[in-house]
Amino acid sequence: MIPINILDDNAAIGTDTRVLQDIHLKTKNLAIYQRGMAQLKGELAQAAKRPMECRANGTVEEIIFSLSSYLTNVLPGHVGLLGDILNLLGLFEQVTKVSSFRVSLATVSTNMCSRFHADNNELRMLCTYYGQGTLWLPDHAVDRKAYLTGKGNQNIVPDEGLIQQVATGDVVVLKGALYPESTPVLHRSPNIEKNGEERLLLSIDPNQSLNLPL
Template sequence: MQALQDQNNVFEHSKSWRSSADAMVLGDIFEEDISVAVWTRPEAPLVSQYYVDVFKSLGMGLRGVFSLATLKEEIPKQLPDGKSSAEKQAAIDDIYLLSDMLTTLFDCESVGVRLVPLSSAMCPSFHVDNIPVRLVNTYLGEGTEWLPKESVVTSPLIDLNGANTQGLTKNRLGQCYQESSVRQMNAFDVGLLKGKSWQGHEEFAAVHRSCKVIPGTHRVLLTLDPM
């Protein structure tokens, strides 16, 4: 599996995806043949420590649709207090920052927010989302995995006994791929994933899945949908 480890790279890309340490890369999602755009950014220690401290207090997490104004009012009420007010504020500020970026990028007024504490994979099978686009960001633990479009095939070569001769794995979408082609975001990487409801670009929906969560470890996932 190939993790995105290009914090010092200016730009990384393949045919169907883009990755850069420059946040402007997120705008590349509007390109017709791009299904995944990833802003690689460094970990924010205050935010990480906050989620370590409050993981058990997060309960079922946080879900709701908020305008930017209501987000700033409601998120502080819904997130538990940590050991440090500075850590909680840093966590709030980052959710607001990503929400602000999303509403600006897609010219919308509200965001669907989902912050989920996980002790196991939420969506362990490769799938596509039935939405136009989604922002994903992992605050704690490993990031989301996805398959570049150019790395999957729907008609692999088979031998006379029907066995796959290319060493490929088949997902539930009927696509075959090599395990080595799976890409993975790092914690704090911000990814935009096209869904199959992106008008006119349905065939470029991002094929992705939740990473495995090692027993005894935790993961905190944030997803934002433009509304």
Template sequence: MSTQTLLRERPALSHTGAHWATGADLGVLADVFDETVTIAIMQRQLDSAMRVSIAAQCAAQPWQLSWRGAPDTTLEQALIRSMPAPQQADAVVSDVRLLAEAMACLFDVDAVGIRMRLLDGAMCPRFHCDNLPVRLVTTYSGPGSEWVPEVALNRAGLGKPLPGKPELVRDIGAIRQLAAGDVCLLKGSGWVGNEERGIVHRSPAVAAGHTRLLLTIDPEFS
């Protein structure tokens, strides 16, 4: 089944929260176009072939790939060249290409920007919102990204901590965390009409001696 078909077969929008949508299929990502939605999450369980492929790429020192272009065979070749265990990379490479194709299809772009990193620490540990239209994020291994429902936020607390600035998160018990394998679209403040509602999120803490394999994909708008 093609990426386009998977995206089209999404049923009518069904919210599980005030501004988020979740589902078990790729089509849920299209819900990000609803003006009320600031995060769309595809919840999934990684199969055994994916877990073996991921584990092989995590059995190394931290590494990273930055790449821009069309989501075609050149992307696959770049991924294989960059991965520490290319002989066991097929499942991961196929998944990255599928997600890259989904982004290109959803946002009608010819190219995407990809970053894939094996991290041994939090990349953006402070809660923030991105000043860009939208970003796909998935954690293949390790703790997933954390995000905060709007009702638990005081947006006056965004930015660098300063004396007298209020706490950003009103209720730390409301913080949500994505599971490894979940795929989400984060709508940022650069999305027209969403300037004051960019989803607030952060990188999770990574325990000493552990790693996190993270993929982000941005549509390359002309």
């Protein structure tokens, strides 16, 4: 993987949370908020010792209540992780302008979606708390015809050296196929199954159609 010129392509990348709002720009279909997670090191080390799977649905308050109840049983001293998820929900609420969400916090040990694809939604937020982050493609690296005709990754991405990866802990918002008047970003899960790796993945989807900025 090689770095891309973020001024010339489809990604908005920065160390300020406001970069996530750039997902609404017509020229962007991916926004990455780069950050550190030193404050969660201890909790994530404990989380890595046990499988986790929690799904929650509803308002931010309802989701945090469900997550808190779950984490109380599986991860003692989970205040930092729960607070971080609350913060990310708040950021996504600002981006989407909706009030109801679907959240998944789960340990992943398989390759999940191994083909580069676009999600069938408007927007999705992802954060990989430990393990490898999501792989994504600059638009100039994609053979869209190969993708639309069902071809495999070797045809969709003629040059594998252009594949990019979200860093562990960074927050990414992805445009899906239902976002109006846009080209969705193609992405896939990293290959972890063969080496017995795991990821702790947070996924947040809106439960409602977006209230898009004018």
